[in-house]
Amino acid sequence: MGSTTTPVTDRRAAVALFSRLRTPQGQADPFPLYARLRSRGAVTPAPWGGYLVTGHDLCAGVLRCGDWLEPDRGWRARQGSGTRWNAPSAREIGNTLPALNAPEHTRVRRAAGSFDRSSIQELGRTVSGIVDGLLDTLAERLRDGEADFADLVSERLPIATIGSWLALPRADWARLRDLTHEQVFTQELLPSASQLARSDAAMAELRTYFMDLIRHRRNRLGDDPVSRWIRTWDAMEPDREQADEGVYFLALFVLLAALETTSTLLSTMALLLVERPERWDLLTARPDLVPAFVEETLRYDPPTHVISRVAGKDLTLGGYEVRADEMVHLMVGAAHRDPARYPDPDRFDPGRDTTQHLAFSAGSHYCLGAPLARLEAQTLLRHLVTRLPRLALVRRPPMAPRVVFRRLLSLDVSYA
Numbered sequence: 001m002g003s004t005t006t007p008v009t010d011r012r013a014a015v016a017l018f019s020r021l022r023t024p025q026g027q028a029d030p031f032p033l034y035a036r037l038r039s040r041g042a043v044t045p046a047p048w049g050g051y052l053v054t055g056h057d058l059c060a061g062v063l064r065c066g067d068w069l070e071p072d073r074g075w076r077a078r079q080g081s082g083t084r085w086n087a088p089s090a091r092e093i094g095n096t097l098p099a100l101n102a103p104e105h106t107r108v109r110r111a112a113g114s115f116d117r118s119s120i121q122e123l124g125r126t127v128s129g130i131v132d133g134l135l136d137t138l139a140e141r142l143r144d145g146e147a148d149f150a151d152l153v154s155e156r157l158p159i160a161t162i163g164s165w166l167a168l169p170r171a172d173w174a175r176l177r178d179l180t181h182e183q184v185f186t187q188e189l190l191p192s193a194s195q196l197a198r199s200d201a202a203m204a205e206l207r208t209y210f211m212d213l214i215r216h217r218r219n220r221l222g223d224d225p226v227s228r229w230i231r232t233w234d235a236m237e238p239d240r241e242q243a244d245e246g247v248y249f250l251a252l253f254v255l256l257a258a259l260e261t262t263s264t265l266l267s268t269m270a271l272l273l274v275e276r277p278e279r280w281d282l283l284t285a286r287p288d289l290v291p292a293f294v295e296e297t298l299r300y301d302p303p304t305h306v307i308s309r310v311a312g313k314d315l316t317l318g319g320y321e322v323r324a325d326e327m328v329h330l331m332v333g334a335a336h337r338d339p340a341r342y343p344d345p346d347r348f349d350p351g352r353d354t355t356q357h358l359a360f361s362a363g364s365h366y367c368l369g370a371p372l373a374r375l376e377a378q379t380l381l382r383h384l385v386t387r388l389p390r391l392a393l394v395r396r397p398p399m400a401p402r403v404v405f406r407r408l409l410s411l412d413v414s415y416a
């Protein structure tokens with residue numbers, strides 16, 4: 001059974017479904033659309049070729065199995081020069097950590113380092129101070145009525161955290177945040193030509209920014225992560241230009257990976273908290289449930305709804321033969337509502353077992369920043385429920401018309 005045998009009507013139905021999924025209305029509640037997709041099977045052919053996977057255990061299996069690869073430089077080149085995979089912004093992404101396969105991935109991942117317990121503890125103090133400042137501003141604005149939680153808190157905490165960690169000048173933070181929103185299209189499922197052009201422009205500006213930063217940092221090496229990466233790359237790579245490229249791709253991806261995803265987690269978590277007063281009351285009475293609330297948010301509505309892989313050789317998945325180089329889209333947002341893995345999956349329940357969720361992926365590309373994202377979300381939630389009186393939702397948040405990366409464009413709240 002292969003993609004060529006898929007009835008035309010099946011493909012048409014999937015096209016209609018994705019057209020709806022890519023609208024603000026579809027993004028406001030994509031889960032009924034996912035349920036319809038799942039009713040066609042845990043694996044279903046994608047309208048544009050390749051496959052969509054909605055079964056939780058199949059998604060986890062693909063992520064953990066070395067036969068499934070990232071769409072790396074070689075794969076991108078094989079798609080042809082006129083395709084989206086070879087747009088300038090896509091080629092830049094093709095050089096970053098999540099687009100590398102072993103052995104190059106192993107080498108670069110080792111050079112990137114990781115967040116150990118002591119660095120997270122140290123960052124904890126920074127994050128706590130940032131959260132306090134942001135909640136001061138939020139509380140002040142709320143005195144006048146409603147305030148946009150997304151703008152005042154969710155969008156600002158991740159850039160302040162990562163900006164402080166990477167020692168980026170504060171004056172640059174807002175521009176960097178805007179650029180990360182602009183570049184995202186090149187990582188979306190079906191970007192249009194004009195969206196790709198926006199990504200290309202943003203990526204070009206980010207390259208100039210980071211190359212300048214690296215040049216300046218070389219003159220004044222400190223013990224910040226960029227300085228550490230410069231030292232590591234210099235030891236690995238005799239060619240200075242190549243070393244700078246290595247540092248650039250790491251710094252670039254860390255920034256891109258750390259901002260939107262974390263902002264979306266913070267806004268989704270706040271939305272789940274303020275839309276039901278009993279959830280606020282529960283956390284006020286049981287602050288020990290904060291980590292479980294964050295994990296259930298990541299299960300219930302993860303910031304990244306799709307992760308893609310390509311077949312490293314001819315493979316079988318859910319009864320389909322997937323040929324070498326064909327792409328599979330792991331519909332993580334849908335898989336997290338798979339009743340075979342999560343009983344009563346549409347119920348938000350911080351008491352459930354979420355240890356297997358795929359919000360941070362799984363296997364060798366497991367998110368490097370997961371401890372930092374958790375730290376930000378848990379710190380914010382703890383401070384929110386202990387510092388502020390109960391907040392209420394003023395109106396449903398508008399959603400960006402995307403498929404892979406969720407984004408709440410605003411989140412208006414008031415005192416309850």
Ligand code: HEM
Binds near residue numbers: 258
């Ligand atoms: C809630 C917030 C976040 C979510 C949902 C998230 C999600 C993900 C996912 C799904 C992947 C894997 C992609 C794949 O398998 O192809 C990933 C990889 C990665 N993430 Fe995150 N991320 C978050 C925050 C962060 C932060 C704060 C950082 C950095 C400080 C970060 C850095 C990275 C890096 C460097 C990778 C590439 C790992 C590799 O390919 O080996 N992420 N993230």
